Amino acid sequence: MSAAAPGTSKAAHSEVGPKKKKGPGALATAYLVIYNVVMTAGWLVIAVGLVRAYLARGSYHGLYYSIEKPLKFFQTGAILEILHCAVGIVPSSVVLTGFQVMSRVFLTWAVTHSVREVQSEDSVLLFVTAWTITEIIRYSFYTFSLLNHLPYLIKWARYTFFIVLYPMGVTGELLTIYAALPYVQKTGLYSVTLPNKYNFSFDYYTFLILVMISYIPLFPQLYFHMIRQRKKVLGHIEDYSKVE
């Protein structure tokens, strides 16, 4: 649900503190470099797609349709990152990464894709833009870190842009979910009512409201975690060389 992936995935990739004794093996590193390069390229495609569509149409409206397919492809592809943690080639928490990725996937498929009426909302553009810029920086950060040649600019960008992009993304996400509510209620989308032989019910409308409410405790925690990471990583500017 976050525009900027919090610094939890930073461990092998940041220069904070002592180096990890054993990172991923050579094969895993090669794979991860390829993965991160492909993802960087993918989100660049989305960025270019947005800009071109804007220039062609002359308005912000309905730009979602021009990047719908690559957005779905590359955002869904991020599920691999959960696998990377589970297998151990990336030293992050499976649970935390899983939560972050699945919340993005949820917004992409279960809200934006599923409720056609919200696809032309400006709020969609808001979070797509936030995600796009964030991901381009994040994946290039990982790429360079894996190659041990991290330009300070990328590191700085990663730990600075989130300050604006994260609230921007969250706003876009919340507004989109809110816009979807009336349609979900009207059509009973993804909802199950009683009676049925499994004695189970699910109200997607109420579920979406609960999701929105959950942003209240979660967003500040993730945001301030990134702020603390920023102090740690960028705080000792004098001690760090610009390029590894």
Add this chain to the structure above:
Amino acid sequence: LSAVVFFEVEILDAKTKDKLCFLDKVRSHFSSNCLHYPQWYPARQSIRLDPKGKSLKDEDVLQHLPVGTTATFYFRDLGAQISWVTVFLTEYTGPLVIYLMFYFRVPFIYAPKYDFTTSKHWVVHLACMCHSFHYVKRLLETLFVHRFSHGTMPLRNIFKNCTYYWGFAAWMAYYINHPLYTPPIYGEQQIRLALIIFLFCQIGNFSIHVALRNLRPPGSKTRKIPYPTKNPFTWIFLLVSCPNYTYELGSWLGFTLMTQCLPVAFFTLVGFIQMTVWAKGKHRSYLKEFRDYPPLRSPILPFIL
């Protein structure tokens, strides 16, 4: 005249490694429970030999610990603690009371015309009896059967545990006692089979709890390998390290079958995952502690898990 050996003891903070205090001329029968900081109650103080290691027990005395004449201990404040008994009683009383509230259709849960009515399906009454029996059994076991190794656990656990038990109890009870509840497809056959499984596993679970209690003399914290006893329900010890969890899973599978309710299935699944984690841990510590641990045993499911 026997020589008296004196030790020197230094206490460091486990996190910051700051020197907290230094004691000299310490006798060999000194143990960690002689050492307490007055501003925190003893249960939340952990003294250990290694900053990341396990806490020393009250019975560990200096002369039997692997230390030189200068012993270094690490101190850690465990945070607010609460007794296991208190946690268990609270987390088990909740489901008992909550389920009954749904069963009796207390106002504001279902539509007002159903207030204080009861379900027309007899399986709903049976389910209420089984669920209530289960938690009453747990409460009585907490009071009279279990012998706990640890006195306390961190305070935040009570909120976590109660949310889990109370939340799931409310979720299950809502559907089972709902005016639109649909009874099991295969009717009486299904319910009878489910009840047999449930009762069998309840007796089994109780038998294991009693067997485990009898392994341990009152007031002691010794650990021994559990073995099958004359009670046939304990013969499962031949195949499983933690049959109490096996029987617990069985009970809830029975209850799921009896109520044919998806939330009950979810609760069973989540409980099974948690109990498997616990069983694997217990199995591992049995293997570590006892050289002669029976090799045929699996943690929770015979031959499988």
